[in-house]
Amino acid sequence: MGGHPDRNAQFENITQLKQDYLDAGNPVISMDTKKKALLGTFYRNGSLYTQAAIQTNDHDFPSSATGSVIPHGVYDLKRNTGYITLGTSHDTSEFACDSLFQWWVNEGIIHYPKAKSLLILCDGGGSNSSRHYIFKEDLQKTANALGLEIRIAHYPPYPSQYNPIEHRFFPHVTRACEGVVFDSVETVKTLISRTSTSKGLTTIIHILDKIYETGRKYAADFKEIMPIVFDTHLPKWNYRAIPQE
Secondary structure (H helix, E strand, O other), X not given: OXXXXXXXXXHHHHHHHHHHHHHHOOOEEEEEEOOOEEEOOEOOOOOOOOOOOOOOEOOOOHHHOOEEEEEEEEEEOOOOEEEEEEEOOOOOHHHHHHHHHHHHXXXXXXXXXXXXXXXXEEOOOHHHOOOOHHHHHHHHHHHHHHOOEEEEXXXXXXXXXXXXXXXXXXXXXXXXXXXXXXXXXXXXXXXXXXXXXXOOOEEEEEEEOOOOOOOOOOOOOHHHHXXXXXXXXXXXXXXXXXXXX
């Protein structure tokens, strides 16, 4: 692991983009996916006050699980609110974009009715990879469905800890779930919904019970005809999905 020659330039770019969007009254969100958790009687780190000992399995073999849960998070920087979509299938680009869609129709459009564009800060890997065209294709579909321009600014390799969601929201989600056995999706939903801080952080949670296909490929002609607009400055990490009619 090491630095990237364009690392500092991208951090300066992100700082400027955030300020421009906030000054214009447009939303700035940070998004990422927390580690998948197995459902079942598995041990979980953390302290918990109980009236009796809780018996759990000493190994978390997937074959012993009753299912899994994948928390995808969206953090609104201006409003200090978190939105979690609990998936029960796979962490794919389609899932990430569906989570983004759910946040906008349930929260974003209510608080930013006059928004002209949405800035998303995210890592460069995982379901929102900067290198994969399948994410760009799904992002374009989301922009079309919402009728809203979506600007992406990826963090450079390695410093994902600077992504706001990683230090302003996810640690509090982890704290709210410490020590409790994830025996069902509803249990996880109840725990995460309690995520809050004395500084006003609140959390909204939604279950998305949809099966996602892994290994999807983007359309054969997408690279040639895609309407994604890449910035002239560091285009590999900065681009916009402009809604098409």
